[in-house]
Amino acid sequence: MVALPYLWLLLFFVVPFIIVLKISFSDVALAIPPYKPLLEWVGKHSLAVKLNFDNYAFLFTDSLYLHAFANSIKVAFLSTLMCLIIGYPMAYGIARAKPAVRNVLLLLVILPFWTSLLLRVYAWIGLLKANGVINNVLLSLGLIHEPLTMLYTPFAMYVGIVYSYLPFLILPLYANLEKMDWQLLEAAEDLGCRPWQAFYKITLPLSRNGILAGSMLVFIPAVGEFVIPALLGGPNALMIGRVLWDEFFANRAWPVASAVAILLLLLLVPFMMWYQSVQARESAGAR
Template sequence: MSDGTTNDGGHSLRWLRRMVTLPYLWLLLFFLAPFLIILKISFADPIVAQPPFTALLEWGEQGFTGLKTTFENYAFLFQDGYYGIIYLASLKMAGIGTLLCLMLGYPMAYFIVRQPPRRRQILLLAVILPFWISFLLRVYAWIGLLNNRGLINNFLISIGVIDHPLTMLYNDFAVYLGIVYSYLPFMIMPLYANLERLDLDLLDAAADLGARRWQAFVDVTVPLSVPGIIGGCLLVFIPAVGEFTIPALLGGADTLMIGRVLWDEFFINRDWPVASAVSVVLVLLLVAPILWFQRLQRREQEAAP
């Protein structure tokens, strides 16, 4: 960092410029470098050694002598249909989970916005509060509810709705439920922020002018809240694609999600180059939605007063 003699606020910022070097170096070392290493290993050959991959750069006496890369790990990913299926399955699980989350979150955000200010605060707080409690433990809590002899089955049997317990745990249903439950606040908050800015009087005017309530909602409210819908959906979708904890605890053996496969590839198969290639492809898959989200956020910030 240069010293700040040039401009922007004079000497007061000089020490800030110096101080920021520290977190800057920290991020270069502990965020950027690791990612470059993963990229590097994804092009390396697996070997039986510690660490179990070949060196990528070869250093001779004259210094750098060559770059040793192999595309085999990537070729393996694409030829072996297994990974293609898992990526698609993860996108599908995350996509359906996101839609379910929207179907529940939208009415909730819509309801909260229409409450008087004081009640609005309390309802919003109630949405956020669970977030401060351990994610792992909240996902765990569902095991006790969804079990064959769990609370929900016991209840349904006792009131005579069913004779035999429903299989609700260790399958895709449980994973969808876990996604909706865990990410619901991420859906509600941007929707709420968006709906709050809308002129609700406009909607009431539409209703007064003879539009039926449902029609006014579909024709006026929904189109106006599209930025909130996209924001909320991306906030749920992006982390859901790489989710590990939910499929690991609630999913069945046949629930294929990339986060879990990556974990197994690393901890069980110990194939680090393939695990790295799987990671790089996952990041590439997420680049588009992430950029979309950032663009959306920038536009929202410009639109905000």
């Protein structure tokens, strides 16, 4: 019964990575497809494996790539942090709302998630442009005298990422907080905690798995994000997803793109495994 999905994922999810790995060791060639085979017949009967580490060496020598990796991690980390700062109080508030209100608020969190990411990112262009809504409002209020440059800046990129990934953080966090026994907070207050101390000593440690799961759902995809930096970040927003895209589509350097993908994957696999173990713990109900 599980054989069909199993084989499907094996063929279309696992095997492709092996191919990516293989191509990352190939030479770039002006051909279709634009890379040289890894195995070559040398003479008549001997098959030579030519492992080519040039692509990786290239990635580590050209500072552009390392810079892009570092910047992606920084952007993803800060975005995750901002999502947490905005999302935690929201998830908490929703979890403590009356059931009827709670369902409406949840629906409002889920709704943007169902509308196209592309269109929601596009909306920010209209807001952040030089003659966009925000500048128009600020100008008409007299708070500024000339338009602020917001679009195509790191600021715009952060706004876009936080905006797009916020629901991914709120939902698992809410699911965790919703299971919380609020009487524990009363018990803590009864034993002498002020409300914020009770939050820090009880709620926060008990929602650890929700925080981790939500953060991972933001951090991991954000590291490889392409659309948001491409639309909001401007030409010098160096994100690794964009580098990969450009190597592949603009430069047709498939082996380099593959090497980037492999390095990115190696970087993210520990986080993915962490995420999976957090999920397993959360569904087992252990604290």
